[in-house]
Amino acid sequence: MSVKVMIPTPLRAYAGKRDSAEFSAATVGEALSGLTNQFRELRKHLYTEDGKLRAFVNVYLNDEDIRYLAKENTPTKDGDTISIIPSIAGGSFAR
Amino acid sequence: MATSTQPQTGANRTTSLSNEEILRYSRHLIMPEVGMDGQLKLKNAKVLLIGTGGLGAPLGLYLAAAGVGRLGLVDFDVVDFTNLQRQVTFGSDDVGKPKTEAARARLGNLNPDIQIDTFETKLTSDNALELFKDFDVIVDGTDNFPTRYLVNDASVLLGKPNVYGSIFRFEGQATVFGMPEGPCYRCLYPEPPPPGLVPSCAEGGVLGVLPGIVGSIQAMETIKLILGAGENLVGRLLLFDALGMKFRELKLRKNPNCAMCGEHRTIHKLIDYYEFCGVRGEEAPGPDVQVPEITPRELKARLDRGDELFILDVREPHEFQICNLNGHLIPLGELPRRVHELDSSLEIVAHCRSGKRSAEAVDFLRKAGFRKIQNLRGGILAWSDDVDPRVPKY
Numbered sequence: 381m382s383v384k385v386m387i388p389t390p391l392r393a394y395a396g397k398r399d400s401a402e403f404s405a406a407t408v409g410e411a412l413s414g415l416t417n418q419f420r421e422l423r424k425h426l427y428t429e430d431g432k433l434r435a436f437v438n439v440y441l442n443d444e445d446i447r448y449l450a451k452e453n454t455p456t457k458d459g460d461t462i463s464i465i466p467s468i469a470g471g472s473f474a475r
Numbered sequence: 476m477a478t479s480t481q482p483q484t485g486a487n488r489t490t491s492l493s494n495e496e497i498l499r500y501s502r503h504l505i506m507p508e509v510g511m512d513g514q515l516k517l518k519n520a521k522v523l524l525i526g527t528g529g530l531g532a533p534l535g536l537y538l539a540a541a542g543v544g545r546l547g548l549v550d551f552d553v554v555d556f557t558n559l560q561r562q563v564t565f566g567s568d569d570v571g572k573p574k575t576e577a578a579r580a581r582l583g584n585l586n587p588d589i590q591i592d593t594f595e596t597k598l599t600s601d602n603a604l605e606l607f608k609d610f611d612v613i614v615d616g617t618d619n620f621p622t623r624y625l626v627n628d629a630s631v632l633l634g635k636p637n638v639y640g641s642i643f644r645f646e647g648q649a650t651v652f653g654m655p656e657g658p659c660y661r662c663l664y665p666e667p668p669p670p671g672l673v674p675s676c677a678e679g680g681v682l683g684v685l686p687g688i689v690g691s692i693q694a695m696e697t698i699k700l701i702l703g704a705g706e707n708l709v710g711r712l713l714l715f716d717a718l719g720m721k722f723r724e725l726k727l728r729k730n731p732n733c734a735m736c737g738e739h740r741t742i743h744k745l746i747d748y749y750e751f752c753g754v755r756g757e758e759a760p761g762p763d764v765q766v767p768e769i770t771p772r773e774l775k776a777r778l779d780r781g782d783e784l785f786i787l788d789v790r791e792p793h794e795f796q797i798c799n800l801n802g803h804l805i806p807l808g809e810l811p812r813r814v815h816e817l818d819s820s821l822e823i824v825a826h827c828r829s830g831k832r833s834a835e836a837v838d839f840l841r842k843a844g845f846r847k848i849q850n851l852r853g854g855i856l857a858w859s860d861d862v863d864p865r866v867p868k869y
Contacts, residue, residue, distance in 0.1 A: 470642045
Protein backbone atom coordinates (compact mmCIF):
# COMPACT_ATOMS: atom_id res chain seq x y z
CA MET A 381 0.00 0.00 0.00
CA SER A 382 1.57 3.23 -1.10
CA VAL A 383 0.92 6.36 0.91
CA LYS A 384 2.18 9.82 -0.01
CA VAL A 385 3.51 12.08 2.74
CA MET A 386 3.51 15.80 1.94
CA ILE A 387 6.43 17.65 3.53
CA PRO A 388 5.75 21.34 4.28
CA THR A 389 8.18 24.06 3.24
CA PRO A 390 9.61 24.77 6.72
CA LEU A 391 10.62 21.11 7.13
CA ARG A 392 11.99 20.47 3.64
CA ALA A 393 15.45 21.58 4.72
CA TYR A 394 15.54 18.47 6.94
CA ALA A 395 14.14 16.18 4.25
CA GLY A 396 16.66 16.53 1.46
CA LYS A 397 14.62 19.47 0.05
CA ARG A 398 11.90 17.00 -0.98
CA ASP A 399 8.26 18.17 -1.06
CA SER A 400 6.83 14.67 -0.68
CA ALA A 401 7.84 11.05 -0.24
CA GLU A 402 6.00 7.75 -0.71
CA PHE A 403 5.99 4.88 1.73
CA SER A 404 4.41 1.51 1.99
CA ALA A 405 2.46 1.72 5.24
CA ALA A 406 -0.69 0.35 6.86
CA THR A 407 -1.11 3.21 9.35
CA VAL A 408 -0.30 6.90 9.59
CA GLY A 409 2.29 6.09 12.27
CA GLU A 410 4.07 3.63 9.99
CA ALA A 411 4.26 6.17 7.19
CA LEU A 412 5.69 8.79 9.57
CA SER A 413 8.24 6.27 10.84
CA GLY A 414 9.23 5.60 7.26
CA LEU A 415 9.71 9.32 6.78
CA THR A 416 11.80 9.89 9.91
CA ASN A 417 13.88 6.78 9.23
CA GLN A 418 14.70 8.08 5.78
CA PHE A 419 15.33 11.63 7.04
CA ARG A 420 16.72 11.31 10.58
CA GLU A 421 16.97 15.07 11.15
CA LEU A 422 13.20 15.37 10.79
CA ARG A 423 12.59 13.29 13.87
CA LYS A 424 13.23 15.99 16.47
CA HIS A 425 11.01 18.40 14.54
CA LEU A 426 8.06 16.00 14.56
CA TYR A 427 8.44 14.08 17.82
CA THR A 428 9.22 14.94 21.42
CA GLU A 429 12.07 13.12 23.15
CA ASP A 430 9.66 10.55 24.52
CA GLY A 431 8.35 9.80 21.05
CA LYS A 432 5.08 11.74 21.00
CA LEU A 433 4.00 13.88 18.07
CA ARG A 434 4.66 17.51 18.91
CA ALA A 435 1.66 19.68 19.78
CA PHE A 436 2.43 22.27 17.12
CA VAL A 437 2.62 19.69 14.34
CA ASN A 438 -0.72 18.69 12.90
CA VAL A 439 -1.04 15.57 10.80
CA TYR A 440 -3.86 15.05 8.35
CA LEU A 441 -4.93 11.93 6.52
CA ASN A 442 -6.39 13.32 3.31
CA ASP A 443 -8.44 16.25 4.71
CA GLU A 444 -9.05 14.91 8.24
CA ASP A 445 -7.01 15.73 11.34
CA ILE A 446 -5.75 12.39 12.74
CA ARG A 447 -6.48 13.67 16.28
CA TYR A 448 -10.14 13.13 15.40
CA LEU A 449 -9.46 9.72 13.83
CA ALA A 450 -7.35 7.03 15.51
CA LYS A 451 -4.30 9.30 15.78
CA GLU A 452 -1.15 7.52 14.62
CA ASN A 453 -2.97 4.19 14.52
CA THR A 454 -5.31 5.50 11.82
CA PRO A 455 -5.28 2.92 9.01
CA THR A 456 -4.24 4.04 5.56
CA LYS A 457 -5.20 2.76 2.17
CA ASP A 458 -3.51 2.82 -1.19
CA GLY A 459 -3.35 6.31 -2.65
CA ASP A 460 -3.95 8.17 0.63
CA THR A 461 -2.16 11.45 1.26
CA ILE A 462 -0.74 12.38 4.65
CA SER A 463 -0.04 16.07 5.22
CA ILE A 464 2.15 17.51 7.94
CA ILE A 465 0.97 21.03 8.77
CA PRO A 466 3.25 22.91 11.15
CA SER A 467 2.22 26.31 12.46
CA ILE A 468 3.65 29.19 10.49
CA ALA A 469 3.43 32.74 11.70
CA GLY A 470 4.70 34.84 8.82
CA GLY A 471 2.77 37.83 7.64
CA SER A 472 4.89 40.82 6.98
CA PHE A 473 8.46 39.65 7.49
CA ALA A 474 9.42 43.16 8.31
CA ARG A 475 12.73 42.09 9.74
CA MET B 476 -3.25 57.17 20.77
CA ALA B 477 -5.98 56.82 18.15
CA THR B 478 -6.29 59.38 15.43
CA SER B 479 -9.20 59.58 13.02
CA THR B 480 -9.55 60.99 9.55
CA GLN B 481 -13.17 61.87 10.19
CA PRO B 482 -15.20 62.68 13.24
CA GLN B 483 -16.77 59.66 14.88
CA THR B 484 -20.29 59.07 13.69
CA GLY B 485 -21.26 57.34 16.90
CA ALA B 486 -23.73 54.51 16.89
CA ASN B 487 -25.84 55.95 14.08
CA ARG B 488 -26.11 53.55 11.21
CA THR B 489 -25.81 55.07 7.79
CA THR B 490 -28.90 54.26 5.79
CA SER B 491 -28.11 55.83 2.45
CA LEU B 492 -25.30 56.48 0.01
CA SER B 493 -24.47 59.80 -1.64
CA ASN B 494 -24.68 60.04 -5.43
CA GLU B 495 -20.90 60.03 -5.55
CA GLU B 496 -20.77 56.86 -3.47
CA ILE B 497 -23.37 55.23 -5.71
CA LEU B 498 -21.13 55.93 -8.68
CA ARG B 499 -17.99 54.77 -6.85
CA TYR B 500 -19.56 51.46 -5.82
CA SER B 501 -21.67 50.93 -8.96
CA ARG B 502 -19.93 47.64 -9.84
CA HIS B 503 -20.94 46.34 -6.39
CA LEU B 504 -24.44 47.80 -6.52
CA ILE B 505 -25.33 46.08 -9.78
CA MET B 506 -24.43 42.68 -8.31
CA PRO B 507 -27.36 40.99 -6.56
CA GLU B 508 -24.92 39.48 -4.00
CA VAL B 509 -23.98 42.97 -2.81
CA GLY B 510 -26.54 45.51 -3.99
CA MET B 511 -27.58 48.53 -1.94
CA ASP B 512 -28.16 46.45 1.18
CA GLY B 513 -24.71 44.90 0.99
CA GLN B 514 -22.98 48.18 0.26
CA LEU B 515 -24.67 49.74 3.29
CA LYS B 516 -23.52 46.78 5.39
CA LEU B 517 -19.97 47.46 4.19
CA LYS B 518 -20.34 51.17 4.97
CA ASN B 519 -21.52 50.40 8.49
CA ALA B 520 -18.84 47.76 9.09
CA LYS B 521 -15.85 48.26 11.35
CA VAL B 522 -12.77 46.18 10.61
CA LEU B 523 -9.52 46.17 12.59
CA LEU B 524 -6.34 45.20 10.74
CA ILE B 525 -3.55 43.94 12.96
CA GLY B 526 -0.40 44.66 10.97
CA THR B 527 -0.11 46.84 7.90
CA GLY B 528 2.69 44.84 6.29
CA GLY B 529 2.62 42.21 3.58
CA LEU B 530 -0.82 40.81 4.36
CA GLY B 531 -2.09 44.18 5.54
CA ALA B 532 -1.29 45.82 2.19
CA PRO B 533 -3.91 44.10 0.00
CA LEU B 534 -6.25 43.96 3.00
CA GLY B 535 -6.15 47.70 3.53
CA LEU B 536 -6.32 48.56 -0.15
CA TYR B 537 -9.23 46.26 -1.01
CA LEU B 538 -11.26 46.89 2.13
CA ALA B 539 -10.87 50.65 1.71
CA ALA B 540 -11.73 50.42 -1.98
CA ALA B 541 -14.75 48.24 -1.21
CA GLY B 542 -16.12 50.92 1.10
CA VAL B 543 -15.72 49.35 4.55
CA GLY B 544 -16.86 52.35 6.58
CA ARG B 545 -14.38 52.22 9.39
CA LEU B 546 -10.89 50.70 9.14
CA GLY B 547 -8.61 50.46 12.16
CA LEU B 548 -4.89 50.00 11.50
CA VAL B 549 -2.58 48.70 14.23
CA ASP B 550 1.17 48.76 13.63
CA PHE B 551 4.15 50.11 15.55
CA ASP B 552 6.68 49.78 12.74
CA VAL B 553 8.12 52.27 10.28
CA VAL B 554 8.38 51.65 6.54
CA ASP B 555 11.70 50.02 5.70
CA PHE B 556 13.30 49.94 2.26
CA THR B 557 13.09 46.11 2.24
CA ASN B 558 9.30 46.29 2.78
CA LEU B 559 8.67 47.76 -0.68
CA GLN B 560 9.21 44.38 -2.40
CA ARG B 561 5.77 43.26 -1.15
CA GLN B 562 4.05 45.89 1.01
CA VAL B 563 2.36 47.60 -1.92
CA THR B 564 0.56 50.19 0.18
CA PHE B 565 3.84 52.04 0.52
CA GLY B 566 5.91 54.03 -1.95
CA SER B 567 9.61 54.84 -1.91
CA ASP B 568 8.80 58.24 -0.39
CA ASP B 569 7.28 56.52 2.63
CA VAL B 570 10.54 54.91 3.82
CA GLY B 571 11.15 56.00 7.40
CA LYS B 572 7.54 57.04 8.05
CA PRO B 573 5.33 55.18 10.52
CA LYS B 574 3.42 52.51 8.61
CA THR B 575 0.08 53.55 10.05
CA GLU B 576 0.61 57.13 8.85
CA ALA B 577 1.77 56.09 5.36
CA ALA B 578 -1.11 53.59 5.05
CA ARG B 579 -3.63 56.17 6.19
CA ALA B 580 -2.45 58.62 3.53
CA ARG B 581 -2.65 55.97 0.79
CA LEU B 582 -6.00 54.50 1.84
CA GLY B 583 -7.50 57.92 2.50
CA ASN B 584 -6.54 58.92 -1.02
CA LEU B 585 -8.05 55.73 -2.40
CA ASN B 586 -11.33 56.31 -0.59
CA PRO B 587 -11.94 59.64 1.20
CA ASP B 588 -15.45 58.52 2.22
CA ILE B 589 -14.28 56.06 4.88
CA GLN B 590 -13.02 56.60 8.40
CA ILE B 591 -9.49 55.40 9.06
CA ASP B 592 -8.32 55.08 12.66
CA THR B 593 -4.65 54.51 13.24
CA PHE B 594 -3.10 52.99 16.34
CA GLU B 595 0.67 53.40 16.24
CA THR B 596 1.37 50.91 18.96
CA LYS B 597 2.38 47.35 19.56
CA LEU B 598 -0.60 45.12 20.25
CA THR B 599 -0.26 43.89 23.84
CA SER B 600 -2.28 42.05 26.46
CA ASP B 601 -2.91 45.44 28.06
CA ASN B 602 -4.45 47.18 25.04
CA ALA B 603 -5.91 44.37 22.88
CA LEU B 604 -9.39 44.15 24.40
CA GLU B 605 -9.78 47.92 24.44
CA LEU B 606 -8.69 48.15 20.79
CA PHE B 607 -10.84 45.24 19.59
CA LYS B 608 -14.09 46.14 21.35
CA ASP B 609 -15.22 48.80 18.86
CA PHE B 610 -14.74 46.61 15.80
CA ASP B 611 -16.87 43.88 14.18
CA VAL B 612 -14.16 41.84 12.49
CA ILE B 613 -10.51 41.37 13.47
CA VAL B 614 -8.04 40.55 10.72
CA ASP B 615 -4.74 38.95 11.69
CA GLY B 616 -1.91 40.05 9.43
CA THR B 617 0.88 39.75 11.98
CA ASP B 618 4.19 37.96 11.65
CA ASN B 619 4.90 36.27 14.96
CA PHE B 620 3.48 33.62 17.26
CA PRO B 621 2.97 35.69 20.44
CA THR B 622 0.78 38.20 18.59
CA ARG B 623 -1.15 35.45 16.80
CA TYR B 624 -2.10 33.81 20.12
CA LEU B 625 -2.93 37.23 21.56
CA VAL B 626 -5.19 38.12 18.59
CA ASN B 627 -6.90 34.72 18.88
CA ASP B 628 -7.52 34.91 22.61
CA ALA B 629 -8.76 38.49 22.55
CA SER B 630 -11.10 37.69 19.62
CA VAL B 631 -12.53 34.65 21.42
CA LEU B 632 -12.97 36.59 24.68
CA LEU B 633 -14.95 39.27 22.82
CA GLY B 634 -16.75 36.84 20.49
CA LYS B 635 -15.43 38.42 17.31
CA PRO B 636 -14.43 36.68 14.08
CA ASN B 637 -10.67 36.52 13.44
CA VAL B 638 -9.76 36.34 9.77
CA TYR B 639 -6.46 34.51 9.75
CA GLY B 640 -3.72 34.39 7.13
CA SER B 641 -0.09 33.43 7.31
CA ILE B 642 2.70 32.90 4.86
CA PHE B 643 6.06 31.23 4.64
CA ARG B 644 8.28 31.58 1.56
CA PHE B 645 5.84 30.38 -1.09
CA GLU B 646 3.17 28.72 1.04
CA GLY B 647 0.16 30.33 2.61
CA GLN B 648 -2.64 29.41 5.00
CA ALA B 649 -5.98 31.12 5.52
CA THR B 650 -9.10 30.48 7.57
CA VAL B 651 -11.66 32.19 9.78
CA PHE B 652 -11.37 31.59 13.52
CA GLY B 653 -13.46 32.78 16.42
CA MET B 654 -16.97 32.14 15.11
CA PRO B 655 -19.19 30.58 17.79
CA GLU B 656 -19.70 27.36 15.79
CA GLY B 657 -16.14 27.14 14.53
CA PRO B 658 -12.68 26.45 15.91
CA CYS B 659 -10.18 28.96 17.23
CA TYR B 660 -6.43 29.09 16.58
CA ARG B 661 -5.76 27.12 19.75
CA CYS B 662 -8.06 24.30 18.56
CA LEU B 663 -5.65 23.95 15.64
CA TYR B 664 -2.41 24.67 17.48
CA PRO B 665 -2.75 24.38 21.26
CA GLU B 666 0.90 25.37 21.68
CA PRO B 667 3.42 27.37 19.69
CA PRO B 668 6.63 25.72 18.50
CA PRO B 669 9.57 26.23 20.86
CA PRO B 670 11.83 29.01 19.56
CA GLY B 671 14.68 26.62 18.68
CA LEU B 672 12.47 24.68 16.30
CA VAL B 673 11.06 27.68 14.47
CA PRO B 674 12.60 27.84 11.02
CA SER B 675 15.51 30.25 11.29
CA CYS B 676 16.14 33.23 9.07
CA ALA B 677 18.18 30.84 6.90
CA GLU B 678 14.94 29.44 5.55
CA GLY B 679 13.07 32.74 5.76
CA GLY B 680 12.15 35.13 3.04
CA VAL B 681 8.93 35.42 1.11
CA LEU B 682 7.98 35.77 -2.52
CA GLY B 683 6.51 39.27 -2.75
CA VAL B 684 3.30 38.27 -4.54
CA LEU B 685 2.41 35.63 -1.92
CA PRO B 686 1.18 37.99 0.83
CA GLY B 687 -0.73 39.77 -1.94
CA ILE B 688 -2.65 36.58 -2.68
CA VAL B 689 -3.17 35.44 0.93
CA GLY B 690 -4.08 38.96 2.09
CA SER B 691 -6.57 39.21 -0.77
CA ILE B 692 -8.16 35.94 0.37
CA GLN B 693 -8.46 37.44 3.87
CA ALA B 694 -10.04 40.59 2.38
CA MET B 695 -12.55 38.44 0.48
CA GLU B 696 -13.45 36.47 3.62
CA THR B 697 -13.83 39.70 5.60
CA ILE B 698 -16.22 41.13 3.02
CA LYS B 699 -18.22 37.87 2.91
CA LEU B 700 -18.53 37.91 6.71
CA ILE B 701 -19.84 41.48 6.55
CA LEU B 702 -22.28 40.71 3.75
CA GLY B 703 -23.30 37.35 5.20
CA ALA B 704 -22.83 35.99 1.69
CA GLY B 705 -21.40 32.75 0.34
CA GLU B 706 -19.59 30.06 2.24
CA ASN B 707 -16.79 31.30 4.42
CA LEU B 708 -13.65 29.49 5.59
CA VAL B 709 -14.95 28.69 9.10
CA GLY B 710 -13.91 25.10 9.80
CA ARG B 711 -11.66 24.90 6.77
CA LEU B 712 -7.94 25.60 6.51
CA LEU B 713 -7.08 26.75 3.01
CA LEU B 714 -3.53 25.88 1.99
CA PHE B 715 -1.92 27.60 -0.96
CA ASP B 716 1.26 26.42 -2.64
CA ALA B 717 2.41 29.18 -4.98
CA LEU B 718 5.18 27.15 -6.62
CA GLY B 719 2.92 24.24 -7.48
CA MET B 720 0.04 26.74 -7.93
CA LYS B 721 -2.25 24.50 -5.93
CA PHE B 722 -5.01 25.18 -3.44
CA ARG B 723 -5.99 22.47 -0.95
CA GLU B 724 -8.21 22.53 2.06
CA LEU B 725 -8.27 20.62 5.33
CA LYS B 726 -11.11 20.22 7.81
CA LEU B 727 -10.71 22.17 11.02
CA ARG B 728 -12.70 20.97 13.98
CA LYS B 729 -13.63 22.79 17.13
CA ASN B 730 -11.68 21.01 19.85
CA PRO B 731 -14.10 20.26 22.72
CA ASN B 732 -11.10 20.32 25.08
CA CYS B 733 -9.69 23.60 23.77
CA ALA B 734 -8.22 25.68 26.60
CA MET B 735 -9.67 28.84 25.05
CA CYS B 736 -13.01 27.99 23.43
CA GLY B 737 -13.79 24.49 24.78
CA GLU B 738 -16.56 23.64 27.20
CA HIS B 739 -14.21 23.57 30.16
CA ARG B 740 -11.90 26.33 29.10
CA THR B 741 -9.00 27.16 31.36
CA ILE B 742 -8.07 30.54 29.89
CA HIS B 743 -10.34 33.38 30.96
CA LYS B 744 -8.12 36.40 30.39
CA LEU B 745 -5.17 37.52 28.32
CA ILE B 746 -1.77 36.23 29.42
CA ASP B 747 1.90 37.03 28.79
CA TYR B 748 2.25 35.76 25.22
CA TYR B 749 6.00 36.19 25.01
CA GLU B 750 6.41 33.95 28.00
CA PHE B 751 3.83 31.52 26.57
CA CYS B 752 5.77 31.31 23.32
CA GLY B 753 9.03 30.61 25.11
CA VAL B 754 12.05 32.78 25.80
CA ARG B 755 11.25 35.91 23.84
CA GLY B 756 9.29 34.62 20.86
CA GLU B 757 10.50 35.33 17.37
CA GLU B 758 11.13 39.00 17.88
CA ALA B 759 13.90 38.29 20.34
CA PRO B 760 16.81 40.63 19.98
CA GLY B 761 20.26 39.11 20.05
CA PRO B 762 21.34 35.49 20.01
CA ASP B 763 19.61 32.89 22.14
CA VAL B 764 22.86 31.22 23.11
CA GLN B 765 25.81 32.85 24.85
CA VAL B 766 29.06 32.20 22.99
CA PRO B 767 32.45 33.93 22.72
CA GLU B 768 32.24 36.86 20.34
CA ILE B 769 34.51 39.08 18.28
CA THR B 770 33.38 42.45 16.93
CA PRO B 771 33.78 43.32 13.24
CA ARG B 772 36.40 45.98 14.09
CA GLU B 773 38.44 43.54 16.20
CA LEU B 774 38.28 40.98 13.40
CA LYS B 775 39.40 43.58 10.85
CA ALA B 776 42.32 44.60 13.05
CA ARG B 777 43.43 41.01 13.50
CA LEU B 778 43.17 40.26 9.78
CA ASP B 779 45.16 43.43 9.02
CA ARG B 780 47.85 42.25 11.47
CA GLY B 781 48.11 39.09 9.43
CA ASP B 782 46.74 36.77 12.14
CA GLU B 783 45.77 33.41 10.72
CA LEU B 784 42.04 33.07 11.16
CA PHE B 785 39.68 30.61 9.53
CA ILE B 786 36.46 32.35 8.49
CA LEU B 787 33.46 30.04 8.61
CA ASP B 788 30.34 31.25 6.81
CA VAL B 789 27.24 29.33 7.95
CA ARG B 790 24.73 30.99 5.63
CA GLU B 791 23.08 29.39 2.60
CA PRO B 792 24.79 29.27 -0.83
CA HIS B 793 22.34 31.77 -2.34
CA GLU B 794 23.23 34.23 0.41
CA PHE B 795 26.95 33.69 -0.23
CA GLN B 796 26.28 34.85 -3.81
CA ILE B 797 24.87 38.16 -2.56
CA CYS B 798 28.03 39.00 -0.63
CA ASN B 799 30.69 37.23 1.39
CA LEU B 800 33.81 37.70 3.48
CA ASN B 801 35.81 35.04 1.59
CA GLY B 802 34.85 32.51 4.22
CA HIS B 803 34.52 28.75 3.97
CA LEU B 804 30.82 28.06 3.36
CA ILE B 805 29.05 25.38 5.39
CA PRO B 806 25.33 26.12 5.86
CA LEU B 807 24.25 25.74 9.48
CA GLY B 808 21.97 22.81 8.63
CA GLU B 809 24.88 20.88 7.06
CA LEU B 810 27.35 21.56 9.87
CA PRO B 811 26.80 18.32 11.80
CA ARG B 812 27.78 16.13 8.86
CA ARG B 813 30.52 18.41 7.54
CA VAL B 814 32.38 19.02 10.80
CA HIS B 815 35.33 17.05 9.38
CA GLU B 816 36.02 19.96 6.98
CA LEU B 817 37.08 22.04 9.97
CA ASP B 818 40.42 21.92 11.81
CA SER B 819 39.94 22.43 15.55
CA SER B 820 43.58 23.49 15.95
CA LEU B 821 42.90 26.65 13.92
CA GLU B 822 41.32 29.81 15.27
CA ILE B 823 37.86 29.99 13.75
CA VAL B 824 35.52 32.97 13.40
CA ALA B 825 31.99 31.98 12.41
CA HIS B 826 29.58 34.43 10.85
CA CYS B 827 26.18 34.66 9.20
CA ARG B 828 24.00 37.60 8.19
CA SER B 829 23.11 38.93 11.63
CA GLY B 830 25.05 36.74 14.08
CA LYS B 831 22.19 34.53 15.22
CA ARG B 832 22.77 31.40 13.14
CA SER B 833 26.52 31.62 13.63
CA ALA B 834 25.97 31.79 17.41
CA GLU B 835 24.18 28.45 17.11
CA ALA B 836 27.06 27.13 14.99
CA VAL B 837 29.64 28.25 17.56
CA ASP B 838 27.58 26.70 20.35
CA PHE B 839 27.35 23.44 18.41
CA LEU B 840 31.07 23.37 17.58
CA ARG B 841 32.10 24.15 21.17
CA LYS B 842 30.03 21.19 22.30
CA ALA B 843 31.80 19.17 19.61
CA GLY B 844 35.14 20.05 21.18
CA PHE B 845 36.23 23.16 19.30
CA ARG B 846 37.89 25.60 21.72
CA LYS B 847 39.32 28.37 19.56
CA ILE B 848 36.11 29.56 18.01
CA GLN B 849 34.30 32.90 18.14
CA ASN B 850 31.13 34.38 16.72
CA LEU B 851 31.27 37.54 14.62
CA ARG B 852 28.94 39.84 16.53
CA GLY B 853 26.22 41.30 14.32
CA GLY B 854 27.36 39.26 11.30
CA ILE B 855 27.71 40.70 7.81
CA LEU B 856 25.27 43.48 8.67
CA ALA B 857 27.60 44.81 11.36
CA TRP B 858 30.66 44.23 9.15
CA SER B 859 29.01 46.44 6.51
CA ASP B 860 28.18 49.12 9.10
CA ASP B 861 31.46 49.15 10.99
CA VAL B 862 34.18 47.97 8.62
CA ASP B 863 33.34 47.88 4.94
CA PRO B 864 30.21 49.63 3.59
CA ARG B 865 30.93 48.20 0.13
CA VAL B 866 29.55 44.89 1.45
CA PRO B 867 25.81 45.12 0.74
CA LYS B 868 23.24 44.57 3.48
CA TYR B 869 20.25 42.41 2.69
